[in-house]
Amino acid sequence: MLSVETYQTITEAAGALGDRSRYIAGGTLVMRAVTYGDQSFDRIVRVRQTDRNIGNDAAGLRIGAGATMSDILASGDAEVLHPVARLVGGPALRNMATIGGNLFAPNPYGDITVALLALDAQVVMANGQSLPVESFLSGRDQLRGLVAAVTVPRIEPGSFLFSKVSRVKPKGVSVMSIAVSSRRGDPRVVFGNMGPLPTRARAAERALAQGSDANAIAAACAVCTEGLAPVDDALASSWYRREVAPVHLRRLLQNGGRV
Structure with missing residues (x-):
C-alpha cells in the first residue's frame, strides 16, 4: 500500500527518505510513476510548503x-x-x-x-x-x-541561447535540445536527449573558443556530435539526431536563438 508522509521542512523530509520512498513536489514525475504502477517505491514524502522563491x-x-x-x-x-x-x-x-x-x-x-x-x-x-x-x-x-x-552565476545579456527541437509544437517533448552560453570567453555547448544525460559538446566548445565568426561556427558544427551518444527511440533514430544536430546548432548560433 502506498503511504504519504508530510513534513514541515525539506531537511526533515530529506532525513525521512529511504530506498523505497520518493519525494514529491510538483508531481509530474512521481504521479506518472504512480499512475503506471511503479512498484519500486511504496512511500511518498512531501513538505508542507516548498521553497518557490x-x-x-x-x-x-x-x-x-x-x-x-x-x-x-x-x-x-x-x-x-x-x-x-x-x-x-x-x-x-x-x-x-x-x-x-x-x-x-x-x-x-x-x-x-x-x-x-x-x-x-x-x-x-x-x-x-x-x-x-x-x-x-x-x-x-x-x-x-x-x-x-x-x-x-550572472551572465551578460545576449550570452545565452536555447533551442528545442520537437515534432509537436509548441509543447511536444524534445527530439533534442541545445543550450549555448558564453561567459568571459568561456563557451559552453550542451545537448539534451543526445545521450543518457545532458552532455557538453566539448569539441564544439573548443572551436567556439577561437572566435564567433562564420569559420568558428562552421568548425563547431562539424565536431558538435563528438562524444555524444544519441539513441534510437520513438521520437527519432540515433542516425537522424547525429545528422540534424549540426544543422540546428548552426541555426542557433547564426540566428541568435531565432530558429
Missing part, C-alpha cells in the same frame, strides 16, 4: 527547488531562463513542473537541466552542500538527499 543575491540568481516553470516565467530576475521555461509543456504542466524535479527528469524531458548545465549552475542540497550541475548529474542515480535550490 526566486531572486538575485551576491552569487547570482537563486531559484528555490519548488519554483515552477510558471514561477520562473513570472519572475523578472529569472529572465535568462524564460526561453526555456516557456517551452516546457503547456500551461497546466508549467504550473506543476518544478526546477528541482526537472533535474531528475529522464529523456526526453529535462530541458531546464540542459540550460543549467550550459549556465554553469550549482545545485544546493538540503544539507547545505553545493555541487556543480555536471557533478550532480554524474552522481544523480546514487544521490541521497533533496535539492533545496539552484544558483545561476
Whole structure:
C-alpha cells in the first residue's frame, strides 16, 4: 500500500527518505510513476510548503527547488531562463513542473537541466552542500538527499541561447535540445536527449573558443556530435539526431536563438 508522509521542512523530509520512498513536489514525475504502477517505491514524502522563491543575491540568481516553470516565467530576475521555461509543456504542466524535479527528469524531458548545465549552475542540497550541475548529474542515480535550490552565476545579456527541437509544437517533448552560453570567453555547448544525460559538446566548445565568426561556427558544427551518444527511440533514430544536430546548432548560433 502506498503511504504519504508530510513534513514541515525539506531537511526533515530529506532525513525521512529511504530506498523505497520518493519525494514529491510538483508531481509530474512521481504521479506518472504512480499512475503506471511503479512498484519500486511504496512511500511518498512531501513538505508542507516548498521553497518557490526566486531572486538575485551576491552569487547570482537563486531559484528555490519548488519554483515552477510558471514561477520562473513570472519572475523578472529569472529572465535568462524564460526561453526555456516557456517551452516546457503547456500551461497546466508549467504550473506543476518544478526546477528541482526537472533535474531528475529522464529523456526526453529535462530541458531546464540542459540550460543549467550550459549556465554553469550549482545545485544546493538540503544539507547545505553545493555541487556543480555536471557533478550532480554524474552522481544523480546514487544521490541521497533533496535539492533545496539552484544558483545561476550572472551572465551578460545576449550570452545565452536555447533551442528545442520537437515534432509537436509548441509543447511536444524534445527530439533534442541545445543550450549555448558564453561567459568571459568561456563557451559552453550542451545537448539534451543526445545521450543518457545532458552532455557538453566539448569539441564544439573548443572551436567556439577561437572566435564567433562564420569559420568558428562552421568548425563547431562539424565536431558538435563528438562524444555524444544519441539513441534510437520513438521520437527519432540515433542516425537522424547525429545528422540534424549540426544543422540546428548552426541555426542557433547564426540566428541568435531565432530558429
